[in-house]
Amino acid sequence: MTITWNEYQQQALTTAIYPLDRSLDYTAFGLLSELGELVGAREIERRNPTEGKPLVIGELGDNFWYTAALSDAIEKPLNEVYHFTTTKRPQTAEQSMDALIFLGGLIAGHLKKAIRDDAGHLTPERRKLIVGCLSRYMHHLEFISSDYSSVPGVLNDNLNKLNSRKQRGVLGGAGDNR
Numbered sequence: 001m002t003i004t005w006n007e008y009q010q011q012a013l014t015t016a017i018y019p020l021d022r023s024l025d026y027t028a029f030g031l032l033s034e035l036g037e038l039v040g041a042r043e044i045e046r047r048n049p050t051e052g053k054p055l056v057i058g059e060l061g062d063n064f065w066y067t068a069a070l071s072d073a074i075e076k077p078l079n080e081v082y083h084f085t086t087t088k089r090p091q092t093a094e095q096s097m098d099a100l101i102f103l104g105g106l107i108a109g110h111l112k113k114a115i116r117d118d119a120g121h122l123t124p125e126r127r128k129l130i131v132g133c134l135s136r137y138m139h140h141l142e143f144i145s146s147d148y149s150s151v152p153g154v155l156n157d158n159l160n161k162l163n164s165r166k167q168r169g170v171l172g173g174a175g176d177n178r
Contacts, residue, residue: 002152008159009068009078015162016069017171023073024122028111031066031137035104038063042097053148060145061158063100067138070107074127078138084131087139093147096140103137 003011018026038059045052071081090096110130114122122130145154165171 003155005068005078005082008064008155009072011159012065012068012162013072015065015166015171023069024111024120027066027070027073028107031063031070032104032108034059034062034066035100038100039097057145057148057154057157058161060141060148060154061161063141064138064155065158065162067134067141071131071134074122074130076127076131081131081134082138084135085139087136087143089143090140093144096143099140100137100144103133103140106133107137 038056041052041055041059043052045056067081068078071078087099090099107130110126110133114120114126118126142151145151148154149157162171
């Protein structure tokens with residue numbers, strides 16, 4: 001990998017524009033939102049591979065960005081999260097997509113329980129559960145990315161897109177045509 005996970009996390013966070021006191025819920029909602037966009041991009045790709053492939057690559061990058069941001073929100077370096085666990089490569093990208101949806105739900109459930117049971121604070125046990133889910137989430141993003149590009153390619157494309165938006169002052173807002 002030409003860029004380390006921690007380097008990616010540090011560079012990605014230079015484009016973050018959300019209230020730090022809401023970083024945990026903001027990044028979790030963002031991750032789930034981007035997961036939905038990834039599922040949508042894959043559906044577009046099924047109908048039109050030429051149009052869909054760059055959309056999928058972009059959404060993979062956005063998912064990595066939110067993984068980096070959520071890792072930061074739970075005070076974990078991305079390299080530590082990635083290496084927390086290993087995941088056996090699934091037979092198909094669809095199995096990885098299913099795993100991402102499952103893991104996104106688990107992450108949301110752990111955060112929901114932290115809000116309900118622990119006044120919004122992460123206990124060490126719950127933090128460890130989230131790290132495990134994020135680790136597996138990253139591995140599945142990596143598996144899917146390898147079907148489209150290299151992981152460093154996806155990460156660098158994502159950073160280039162976000163840095164361009166940052167330079168043009170259009171990080172906020174919506175849509176890919178900013």
